[in-house]
Amino acid sequence: MAREPLLREIVSEVLGEDYARRIWKRIDIIGDIVVIRKPFDVEQSVFRKVGEALLERIPYVRSVWLSVSGVEGVYRLRDLIHLAGEKRTETLYVEHGCRFKLDITKVYVSLRLSYEHVRVAELVGDGESLLNMYAGAGFFSIHAACRRNIEAAYSIDINPHAFHYMVVNTRLNGVEDRVVPVYGEAYSTTLRMFRRSVDRVLMPLPEKALEHLPAAVAALKDQGWIHVYVHVSARGQREAIEKAKRLVSQRLEAYARWFWFKGARVVRTVGPREYQVVVDVYVEPRHSISKLK
Ligand SMILES: C[S@@+](CC[C@H](N)C(=O)[O-])C[C@H]1O[C@@H](n2cnc3c(N)ncnc32)[C@H](O)[C@@H]1O
Known part of the structure; x- marks a missing residue:
């Protein structure tokens, strides 16, 4: 059955x-x-x-x-x-062909993100370098490295256990040459290590993504993609998507020369009239972003 x-x-x-x-x-x-x-x-x-x-x-x-x-x-x-x-509480979880060892009491895991992990991986182009600002056990980065011929996926997490399992999982999936675990706080680490250095930034932490968006823009080379995850209250999915785009636009205006929304979708419902939405946006940073602290 x-x-x-x-x-x-x-x-x-x-x-x-x-x-x-x-x-x-x-x-x-x-x-x-x-x-x-x-x-x-x-x-x-x-x-x-x-x-x-x-x-x-x-x-x-x-x-x-x-x-x-x-x-x-x-x-x-x-x-x-x-x-x-x-x-x-430690187990081996197989998601769309990739293997993840993790302890469910020590690192974040959600089966409701499994489609999203693969969706984003499939958008990645050959030769791209990625920055995953809240990488957890390495789901998005490892799926991208398993499916695409990426240059690198720099994968930050503030949780030392997430860092540990990322190291284990890159080896389990044979992608340790391209997925680079980084133990640290996303905003400060991004500004310190990744200015103007990547083609695509993933921000799968709705509680912080808008606040940290300027650092993500600063991490892009001349132009590039950002996947921003946000929570919004709305009366339905269409309104949720429009609200999410508006929030991202308002935040980007000061930091981007121009930007263009390719898509946005409801990832999941997180409460009554509460949605998690991802916005896929192509951004060209303003020159002044280099002064960002
Ligand atoms: C919602 S989980 C997403 C994990 C993973 N991307 C996934 O798909 O399962 C968010 C992750 O962000 C990490 N985190 C929270 N605040 C952070 C910060 N300021 N800097 C870096 N990582 C952070 C948490 O430890 C957690 O692993």
Whole structure:
């Protein structure tokens, strides 16, 4: 049976159809570990039975955890409670053919970004150099290096565990000659190390992308692409996209000689009337950007 109907069937058998409807979409299988994102209105106690059933019915699952918080803090992590199976949080997760070792308590991972990782990788041209300002375990950079003949993907993260797993994952995927992990803070590291040096900048951290956008512009050679991820409140997807473009435009005006939006899309819904949107924008920096501090 395909994975999604099976998850729904398991929850339905254990807790009934009403719970199944609310919970099955919140079950993520990351390698051999399951994480269930707890809805705020369902008590914790009901999940232990679900955990045991998942362990019993899905042969490759070894460990089940309940996420009891949203993603929080600078490293964007969740609080997890052990439900069933091995008390282990490190796993090997395969995403569209690339392999990622990671610890779900130490580095950010979201299955909802898997399409986006590949979408951006497919936009990259041969010979490009990339800067990934918030690289995590290396998803965007490694997908780009696996699919394209890139010159380099400089990959910054402020989380030392993310840096560690990036090093491991570049070797696992045989791209350590082109993906360069950098441990540091994105804004200051970009200005210090990458001025006028790359063709494309990735900014997959909506909480900081607009604030850090000037550094991304300063990192571009004469012209280049920036993928900016933002959160916006809107009444629907079309309004969300328009709002995101407006926010990026307003921020770019002071730093770009000109810019052009190729596309924008809703990556996911993050709350009632709250969307994460990515804007793909081609930018020519102003000369004055070289003075940016
Ligand atoms: C939303 S996650 C994205 C991770 C990865 N790109 C992915 O696709 O899974 C954001 C990452 O940014 C890192 N981060 C947060 N603030 C940062 C900063 N100021 N400089 C560099 N990295 C930062 C976090 O540690 C986290 O790994």
